Amino acid sequence: MKPKTTSLAALAALALALPLAAGAQEAAIRKNLAERVPGLNRIDEVRKMPMPGLYEIRIENEIFYTDAEGNYLFHGNLLDTKAKKNLTEERIDKLTAIKFDELDLKNAFSIVRGNGKRQMAVFEDPNCGYCKRFEKDLQKIDNVTVHLFLIPILGADSVVKSRQIWCAADKGKAWVDWMVRDTLPKNDGSCNTDALNANLEFARKYRITGTPAVVFADGTRVPGAINAQQVEKMLAR
Known part of the structure; x- marks a missing residue:
């Protein structure tokens, strides 16, 4: 033994x-x-x-x-x-996985369509051509809440436009007016824009280097402009 x-x-x-x-x-x-x-x-x-x-x-x-x-x-x-x-x-x-329920929504503005039950978050730059195409397609999606995080990563003019949109009385309307109709809000962007800096830091931390970047409620992260059919498919998951 x-x-x-x-x-x-x-x-x-x-x-x-x-x-x-x-x-x-x-x-x-x-x-x-x-x-x-x-x-x-x-x-x-x-x-x-x-x-x-x-x-x-x-x-x-x-x-x-x-x-x-x-x-x-x-x-x-x-x-x-x-x-x-x-x-x-x-x-x-x-x-770099993003948990949807941990997104800081105070740094975003929300656009609600229909009953708004389905949710998604989008990181976009106002000067991004792919984002404009994506936004035009997004107008076809109903019964959704889109949480929009502005990340001005394409230069100084993106910062100016992001400030103007963030400082608008109706941020959601100002965003759609610019991205879909090429009309900017008439303000000088002189409000508190700390949210934009927070979004840029978040993008750096989670390696969001291109726009649009979409995060769905189940945590799925999709880089690039997807069409309305693909968005519907992801929202249905």
């Missing part, structure tokens, strides 16, 4: 040692990278990857990879050729 007892004790000791070893490894990676690479002193997470000796470094939603000692660092896509998966892309998709 003694060998068995010894074996159990050894297994218990190993189980305790593994987390300690992992912690020490992470500490070494953090220390070495912080000392050697400017800007890598604020690593949010270190994760061991399926590939032996490889570790993921996460800074906010930015992904890097390094070896066990932090001697080498690279930025790019890690592919699992056996499973035919892009591990980097899957990880970023998970990190």
Whole structure:
């Protein structure tokens, strides 16, 4: 019976040692990278990857990879050729997933059509040609509430137009007038536009780099201008 007892004790000791070893490894990676690479002193997470000796470094939603000692660092896509998966892309998709019920609607204005029961959120720039096409198609959708987040990412003129629309008495009408009828509201955009800055920060955090970007109530995120039929299909899910 003694060998068995010894074996159990050894297994218990190993189980305790593994987390300690992992912690020490992470500490070494953090220390070495912080000392050697400017800007890598604020690593949010270190994760061991399926590939032996490889570790993921996460800074906010930015992904890097390094070896066990932090001697080498690279930025790019890690592919699992056996499973035919892009591990980097899957990880970023998970990190940048948007939960619909956590959207800060105070930074948006809502356009209600029909009973407004179905909901969707849209991130758009007033100078985006694809957004204008999308908005014209969106006029065909009924019984929906559209929460519109302005993100002026296409230059200084986009900021001016976004301010004018946000400062209008009826933001929804001002938006549709501009996007569908090319008519801007007559104001100088001199109201509190903190919401626009908050939206730009949100877009940066969740990697919304193009417009339109649509988020449906089930959390599905669709980049680019989809047509009315596709919107109806997504709303029906």
